[in-house]
Amino acid sequence: MPAPAKLNLDAILDEAINLLQSEGLEAITMRHLAGRLGVEAPSLYRHTGPKPRLLSAMTLRLFRRQLDEVGVRNSWQVWLDAFGRKLWQTQTEIPDCARLVLSTNFTDAELAMMTEWAAAALRNHDIASEHALAMMMSVQAFVLGLGGLADGPNAAQLRDAVPIETIFETTLGVLIDGWKARIEGKYGPNG
Amino acid sequence: MPAPAKLNLDAILDEAINLLQSEGLEAITMRHLAGRLGVEAPSLYRHTGPKPRLLSAMTLRLFRRQLDEVGVRNSWQVWLDAFGRKLWQTQTEIPDCARLVLSTNFTDAELAMMTEWAAAALRNHDIASEHALAMMMSVQAFVLGLGGLADGPNAAQLRDAVPIETIFETTLGVLIDGWKARIEGKYGPNG
DNA sequence: ACCTGAACACCGTTCAAGT
DNA sequence: ACCTGAACACCGTTCAAGT
Numbered sequence: 001m002p003a004p005a006k007l008n009l010d011a012i013l014d015e016a017i018n019l020l021q022s023e024g025l026e027a028i029t030m031r032h033l034a035g036r037l038g039v040e041a042p043s044l045y046r047h048t049g050p051k052p053r054l055l056s057a058m059t060l061r062l063f064r065r066q067l068d069e070v071g072v073r074n075s076w077q078v079w080l081d082a083f084g085r086k087l088w089q090t091q092t093e094i095p096d097c098a099r100l101v102l103s104t105n106f107t108d109a110e111l112a113m114m115t116e117w118a119a120a121a122l123r124n125h126d127i128a129s130e131h132a133l134a135m136m137m138s139v140q141a142f143v144l145g146l147g148g149l150a151d152g153p154n155a156a157q158l159r160d161a162v163p164i165e166t167i168f169e170t171t172l173g174v175l176i177d178g179w180k181a182r183i184e185g186k187y188g189p190n191g
Numbered sequence: 192m193p194a195p196a197k198l199n200l201d202a203i204l205d206e207a208i209n210l211l212q213s214e215g216l217e218a219i220t221m222r223h224l225a226g227r228l229g230v231e232a233p234s235l236y237r238h239t240g241p242k243p244r245l246l247s248a249m250t251l252r253l254f255r256r257q258l259d260e261v262g263v264r265n266s267w268q269v270w271l272d273a274f275g276r277k278l279w280q281t282q283t284e285i286p287d288c289a290r291l292v293l294s295t296n297f298t299d300a301e302l303a304m305m306t307e308w309a310a311a312a313l314r315n316h317d318i319a320s321e322h323a324l325a326m327m328m329s330v331q332a333f334v335l336g337l338g339g340l341a342d343g344p345n346a347a348q349l350r351d352a353v354p355i356e357t358i359f360e361t362t363l364g365v366l367i368d369g370w371k372a373r374i375e376g377k378y379g380p381n382g
Numbered sequence: 383a384c385c386t387g388a389a390c391a392c393c394g395t396t397c398a399a400g401t
Numbered sequence: 402a403c404c405t406g407a408a409c410a411c412c413g414t415t416c417a418a419g420t
Contacts, residue, residue, distance in 0.1 A: 005385095006384085030412085031411090040386055041413085041414090042414080042415080045415085050413080050414080051414090098293055099294060101339075101340075102289055102293060102342075111348050111349065112352075134353065137337070137355075137358055138337070138358055138362040141339075141358075141362075142336055143332075144332075144335075144340070145331065145333055145335035146329070146336075148292075148293040149292075149293070149328070149331070149332055151293075152296060154302055161324075162306075162325065170329070171332075171333075171369075173369075174365065174366060174369030174370060175369070178364075178365030178369050182365065198403085221393085222393080230405090231404070231405055232394085232395090232405095233395080236396085237403070241394080241395080242394065
């Protein structure tokens with residue numbers, strides 16, 4: 001008679017993200033995570049595979065959640081603004097979020113999936129998908145970098161020295177306006 | 192009779208940065224680094240302190256080196272462009288550079304030092320130091336994020352899907368032009 | 383089928399002991 | 402003063418063994 005299944009991948013990922021949010025990236029150990037789920041560390045491997053795959057699944061889930069929360073918008077400018085703000089909000093809520101993303105090794109399938117999600121999010125706007133991806137990536141890179149710098153133990157002192165929130169607001173505007181200007185020649189003033 | 196001193200902090204930092212460049216962040220272990228220096232791991236602690244301080248010293252050294260290599264320029268626009276390109280170049284040369292920076296816990300003194308270096312680099316241009324710091328930080332955040340995303344095992348596939356170099360070039364231009372436009376009102380068309 | 387205890391090779395770090 | 406061997410508490414991971 002099989003032991004009753006206590007685990008499934010979804011529950012593990014939920015708890016892993018909870019753990020990240022409450023205790024940070026260093027707390028994401030297989031033993032610690034297993035303990036939270038009332039189980040021993042080796043049990044996780046059947047469901048998650050090795051730890052790098054657990055981390056990539058967490059990142060993928062966070063990315064999907066953020067896209068869903070941004071939803072549909074009236075123009076790519078408005079969408080991109082909302083996207084940037086959502087990424088920023090996530091990074092203020094989840095410590096070490098930037099480090100998680102940057103330490104993630106995606107599989108080819110995961111990377112293709114994320115690229116497709118990104119393209120789909122801007123598909124119905126008056127913009128070529130190559131420009132859409134490039135803009136998204138520049139916003140994502142900026143927010144990731146700024147969030148990473150403003151996070152962690154240095155956050156308090158850094159925020160004293162530099163107005164992080166203002167930098168975020170200004171730069172997000174600069175990026176959207178700048179990309180608009182560079183693309184406008186191709187799509188006309190109504191694009 | 193004391194054992195002859197084989198070690199000093201400078202030599203350790205040089206070797207640590209070499210090791211990072213050739214084998215990546217995972218290879219920076221106290222035992223591995225010590226082995227490279229012909230010594231046992233515990234010997235390092237006298238010189239480096241705990242590992243997080245070794246990492247922050249490495250990051251500080253890399254940042255200082257980059258500022259030196261950028262040097263003096265004719266205007267803040269030209270300086271900021273060169274600064275962005277230097278950060279980008281460093282990240283193409285040193286794997287896991289973004290992860291190193293984002294996993295670094297600076298001491299208060301280190302953070303103050305970096306802030307002062309940054310302010311000094313743009314002090315003799317026609318721009319308020321608050322704007323200078325904000326611009327630098329937005330460029331640094333963007334390049335750090337993009338370099339981090341384009342680095343690591345996913346790099347090849349991501350570069351196939353997205354024109355990373357073009358995104359870097361375009362966004363750097365967008366950032367400099369955008370900050371110029373936002374500041375111009377205060378400094379006039381010659382600033 | 384699903385979970386576990388024990389083990390392996392690694393970490394960072396400490397410290398008494400050597401010279 | 403400077404370095405080391407041994408040890409400690411942790412990792413990720415594997416696997417035979419239990420049910």
